[in-house]
Amino acid sequence: MRAVAISALCVSLAIMGFGQNPRYQQDPEWRAPTEAASRENPLASKPELAAGGKKLFVRNCVECHGREGTGMESKHSADLQLPIVQEESDGTLFWKITNGNAKHGMPSFSKLPELQRWQVVLYIRTLKPLPPESSIRTNNHKGHEVPRRNSFVILCVLRG
């Protein structure tokens, strides 16, 4: 019975894992103009507004980027936790939300008021980037150190 439960857990975690898009590569042509990239977030001094950004994120972005913002391989959507996304300027993120990338299925969200788009940028900043997997280690139930994101795979191997 325990083995069945662990197998079920492994399968569901594996499905969740495959839903992510850690191999996301940015479209080299999708670049914000310098002027847009250098814009500063007018809400930067009000981090509490990120909560509203989260609400907007759930309403508009989760479908493609997932609740944790990790993206989906099936939709080729960005893992927003990745350093290549988090290292972008606020202005760049704002520009990308505003214009979308029609070629790759990302719609424009210019229908949201400007300040709401800045709120979404604030929220994206709270999706902390994960350092390289090898450097993030956590303990499984036996105290073995495993990489955080793929801990379920290791657990399955250990159990299997």
Add this chain to the structure above:
Amino acid sequence: MIRLVTLSFWLACLCATAAAQESPFFVTYTHYMEEPGNLDLEVSTTNGIPRSGQQAYIAPYMEFEYGVTARWTSEIYLEGQSTIGDSSVFTGWRWENRYKLFAREHRINPVLYLEYENVNEASRIQKEIEGGGADLVSSNSVLNGPRSHELEGKLILSSNYRDWNIAENFTLAKNFSESEGIEFGYAFGVSRPLSSLASANECRFCRENFAVGAEVYGGLGSTLDFGPHGAAHYFAPVLSWTVSDNSTLRISPGVGLTPEASPVLIRFGLTYEVRGFGERVSRLLGRRP
């Protein structure tokens, strides 16, 4: 009539199960496209309060709006009409396509619109006014004849300025079943959300869930008799309420500005967004989305 309008409003509400931030306009199109793979189901009614010699009517219609790509939206309409003291008729269907010309946002964002209409003269949904406008006087037995083939094109120009959206639509339509020449129409609209910022808490009645605006639309005659005279023109305030993450309710009490228009035109619309519809269908068909 008031009872019928109230009934159609509550019918629209009953259809609600669940918000997409929809444009509050009923007639004016903006450059906002449906998100790719999403399907919007919309139930709307156009309710006309009559002048003397006219009958009140309710013209319900259903829209199926699908985001084919981030720049191309396609819609199917099914429409009918019920006139008080007369009859209820199915007036036809329409298939419209909108294509956003530029991939990026600009000061003015042009969208091309092409629609095929298979409707008869009894149609009163008045999603656009072209030529002189709908015949609001003749009975359904006269109007409910064979459906005509009509092609309609629009140039949609839409801009965002601060939180305001300003949109202008220029329409031309050619009825291939009648020799009416090419008919023209227009629609202008401005709208804005009630709040620029989103509040942190989940709420149905937060200001950011509401958008208000106004639109003006009407006919401009045809190549046979061009001009705004002798055509229906309306001014209509609009209000949209994002009820939940998937549904939006819209209301517009319009006022007819010319004798050819209904003195009051009340519209209700309820939109429910089915997210990831295209992906689900692809999965059902065993295809990779």
